[in-house]
Amino acid sequence: MYGLLTDEGTRTLVSRARETYALRRTALLRELGARGFEAHGASGMNVWVPVADESAVVNGLRSYGWWVAAGARFRLSSGPGVRISVAELEPADAARLASDFAAVLGESEATYGG
Incomplete structure (x- = not known):
């Protein structure tokens, strides 16, 4: 384990993954925000949308065609x-994901009243 944690190649790979996830997360947060959605995600590879x-x-x-997870199993008090x-x-x-998200919420409100 120590060897893996101190290996320069591993560190480079993890750094590249961190940067890639940040770019992708920021793009989604920006697009959701532009459509009025309050989404959260400060690090990692996930975004939370109430x-x-x-x-x-x-x-x-x-x-x-999008696969997202219901939040129940990931939250304690939110x-x-x-x-x-x-x-x-x-x-x-x-x-496209943010636009589809907006469409789904519109459909959900029409069907379930909010």
């Missing part, structure tokens, strides 16, 4: 939300 109905958003985004991984999200796709 929503009223986790299941409606998860299922709605799935119909657009309200409902979805967890979006940016691990494989290309920054160029962030706008």
Whole structure:
């Protein structure tokens, strides 16, 4: 384990991953924010977006081809939300995901009343 933690190649790889996740996370946060969504993500590969109905958003985004996680298993005291991984999200796709997210919330409100 010590060898892995001190290996320069490993450190370079982890640094590159950190930078890539930050770029992808920032792109998604920016696009969601531009559409009025209060999303959170300060580090790592995930973004948290508060929503009223986790299941409606998860299922709605799935119909657009996106796979996100309902937040129930990731939270202790916060309200409902979805967890979006940016691990494989290309920054160029962030706008499409945010637009689809907005469409799903519009559909969810029309169907479930909010």
